[in-house]
Each structure stands twice: as C-alpha cells, then as structure tokens.
Amino acid sequence: xxxxTATLIWILVVLVVLVAIGLYLSWTAGRLDRLHARIDAxxxxxxxxxxxxxxxxxxxxxxxxxxxxxSIVLYEAAHAARQAEEEQREVAExxxxxxxxxxxxxxxxxEIVREVPGGEAAAHELTEAxxxxxxxxRFHNDAVGAARRLREHRKVRWFxxxxxxxxxxxxxxxxEPPTALADRAG
Numbered sequence: 001x002x003x004x005t006a007t008l009i010w011i012l013v014v015l016v017v018l019v020a021i022g023l024y025l026s027w028t029a030g031r032l033d034r035l036h037a038r039i040d041a042x043x044x045x046x047x048x049x050x051x052x053x054x055x056x057x058x059x060x061x062x063x064x065x066x067x068x069x070x071s072i073v074l075y076e077a078a079h080a081a082r083q084a085e086e087e088q089r090e091v092a093e094x095x096x097x098x099x100x101x102x103x104x105x106x107x108x109x110x111e112i113v114r115e116v117p118g119g120e121a122a123a124h125e126l127t128e129a130x131x132x133x134x135x136x137x138r139f140h141n142d143a144v145g146a147a148r149r150l151r152e153h154r155k156v157r158w159f160x161x162x163x164x165x166x167x168x169x170x171x172x173x174x175x176e177p178p179t180a181l182a183d184r185a186g
Contacts, residue, residue: 028150029161035147039168042140046171049136050093053129054081057100060126065116070103094174100130104178130177137171144168 060066061075077092077099084092104110113119147168156162 025155025159025161028155032147032150032156032161032165035143035150036165036168038143039140039147042136042143043171046133046136046140049129049132050089051082053126053133054078054096056122056126056129057096058082060113060122063116063122065113065119065122066103066109070109073099074103090171090173097174097176100181101176101178104180107180110180127181130181134175134177137173137175141170144170 055078057074058078061071061078064071066074077096081089081092081096110123114123150156151162151167
C-alpha cells in the first residue's frame, strides 16, 4: 500500500504544478489581450486627434485668413493627411506638421488669425489639436512597447499566447509643433 500512496502523492503534485502553470499562462494571455485592447483604444484616440488636427488646419486654410500661398500649403498637407492610406499615414502626418511649422514659423501669422472675428477660437482650437497629437502618439507607442516586450518572452512565443494578433507597430511621425503654437500652449 505505501508505494501506491507515494504514487498518488506524486500524481497530485504534478497535477498541482500543471494547474499552476496553466493558470500562469492563462493570466499572461489575458494580460496580452488587455494590452492589445489598450493598443486599439490608443490607436483610435490617436486617429481622432490626427483627424481633428487635419480638419482644423484644413478649415483654417479655407477660411481666407491666411495668405494664398500659406493657405495652399496648409490645405494640401491637411488634405493629404486626411486621405492617406495606412501605409503612407506617418509620412502624410509628418508633412502636415512641417506645413504647420512653415505657415506658423512667424508668430505674426498667428496674430493675424487671432485678429479676425472668430480667430481667437480658431487659434485656440488649432493650438489644442497640435498639443494633443504628441500626447496621443506617446500613449499609443507606450502601449505598443509594453505589448512588444511581453510578446518577446519565450513563454509567449512557445505557447503562442498572442494567437493570430498582428505584431504591434509604433506610430512614428514628426509631431513637433510650430514655435508660435507651442509657446501659446505652454
């Protein structure tokens, strides 16, 4: 009888260890799933902020407040950013940032916008849109970094805990605000 009892004890120990490993893997898979959901939410917020920035820039470009050359540059960059395919989005958004810096390189341009009726509100809206893009991009890229670090662990790769989810990619773009708008936001 004693050998049977020892065998049962070993079987129970092995089962407890397997259940503990299973629970740990399940917890890790759940964590990875939550990170992917966080990436999706951060990407949606980033897309909303990018769309807001492009819309405000496009609206300002068509308002007739800016000189014709600045209006054309800003309108074309904003339009390209709004219409860009996913593969070209980072480049188009970077070009919009460059166009904003070119148009508002001189603080005088912002003062011209502020002087027209409704210009103060338009300048404030543009400042807010330009300020929120880097924050939204940072939140997105932080979530991507956390998911990538977890996905690089051997246990995640060996047990395929990520399932068929695509490997998360950071959104890299030039999001430096124009000096005139950055000074005003601060």
